[in-house]
Amino acid sequence: MATLRPIEFEILLSLAREERHGYAIIQDIASRGGETVETGTLYRALQRLTEGDFVRPIAQRRVGPGDDERRQYYAITPTGRHAAVAEARRLAVLVDAAREARLLPRLA
Amino acid sequence: MATLRPIEFEILLSLAREERHGYAIIQDIASRGGETVETGTLYRALQRLTEGDFVRPIAQRRVGPGDDERRQYYAITPTGRHAAVAEARRLAVLVDAAREARLLPRLA
DNA sequence: GGGACTACGTGCGCGGCGCACATAGGTTTC
DNA sequence: GAAACCTATGTGCGCCGCGCACGTAGTCCC
Numbered sequence: 001m002a003t004l005r006p007i008e009f010e011i012l013l014s015l016a017r018e019e020r021h022g023y024a025i026i027q028d029i030a031s032r033g034g035e036t037v038e039t040g041t042l043y044r045a046l047q048r049l050t051e052g053d054f055v056r057p058i059a060q061r062r063v064g065p066g067d068d069e070r071r072q073y074y075a076i077t078p079t080g081r082h083a084a085v086a087e088a089r090r091l092a093v094l095v096d097a098a099r100e101a102r103l104l105p106r107l108a
Numbered sequence: 109m110a111t112l113r114p115i116e117f118e119i120l121l122s123l124a125r126e127e128r129h130g131y132a133i134i135q136d137i138a139s140r141g142g143e144t145v146e147t148g149t150l151y152r153a154l155q156r157l158t159e160g161d162f163v164r165p166i167a168q169r170r171v172g173p174g175d176d177e178r179r180q181y182y183a184i185t186p187t188g189r190h191a192a193v194a195e196a197r198r199l200a201v202l203v204d205a206a207r208e209a210r211l212l213p214r215l216a
Numbered sequence: 217g218g219g220a221c222t223a224c225g226t227g228c229g230c231g232g233c234g235c236a237c238a239t240a241g242g243t244t245t246c
Numbered sequence: 247g248a249a250a251c252c253t254a255t256g257t258g259c260g261c262c263g264c265g266c267a268c269g270t271a272g273t274c275c276c
Contacts (some may be wrong), residue, residue: 005232005233007233009202013206016211017208017209021254021255022254022255022256023254032202033201033202038233038234038235039254040236040257040258041232043256043257044233048232070240070255071253072254072255084206085211085212088206088211089212092206093141094117094140095199095200095203098124098200101121102124103121103189103192103196113263115263115264129224130223131222131223131224146265146266148225148266149264152225152264153263178222178224178272179222179224180224218276219274219275220273220274221272221275223271223272224269224271225268225269226267227267227268228265228266228267230264230265233261233262233263234260234261235259236257236258236259237257238255238256239255240253240254240255241254242251243250243251244250244251244252245248245249
């Protein structure tokens with residue numbers, strides 16, 4: 001498959017830590033970077049990732065206090081994890097290159 | 109301005125090291141990552157970057173042996189460098205997050 | 217003389233994304 | 247108590263970035 005889109009990598013990264021529902025992914029991404037992810041962008045990206053078997057919707061969830069039954073939880077698949085690792089490596093190389101170009105300080 | 113597109117960051121990163129012409133940028137990017145950048149994609153991205161004052165076409169060049177007069181050299185501008193630094197920082201944060209998610213080994 | 221490489225560029229179509237909007241229950245604010 | 251906002255998921259529409267193909271043209275190699 002081609003390279004993951006930035007938004008797709010963000011989603012996989014979010015799900016690599018723990019299973020999350022769509023809205024929680026939006027908040028997680030917002031808490032990291034500054035960029036706000038539009039709902040349309042996110043839910044459609046989740047659809048693509050599901051179709052490509054990078055992500056798997058979780059059938060059911062215990063409904064405890066504070067749980068919203070509207071939520072659809074997602075988990076990362078082995079395929080998704082593999083792709084995320086590859087993309088993370090690519091980005092790490094890019095960051096190293098940025099250090100060599102003195103865009104970032106060495107050993108920060 | 110919005111976040112730099114991946115291809116735009118790659119170009120700025122390439123030009124941050126030294127002034128280059130379009131075709132040399134393609135080769136530079138190809139030598140780093142695996143992805144081949146299509147000519148249409150690159151030259152149009154260069155146009156956008158020029159219009160946004162991230163990059164500046166260099167008027168003239170000494171024509172020595174091995175120099176091709178068809179070449180159009182580009183240099184990164186202060187604006188472009190600033191944007192590239194911001195993007196590099198964002199990516200570094202992302203890579204750190206990938207380490208925390210155990211997608212990458214710590215201290216690699 | 218056919219092919220590969222260098223170098224820059226345009227034309228076209230697909231699809232991803234931003235923005236707006238729909239729906240709807242819960243909570244906070246004046 | 248109504249208006250505003252938050253949570254939560256999703257669709258519709260239009261712009262435009264990108265991949266792919268193609269055009270042009272010089273050089274070099276066998």
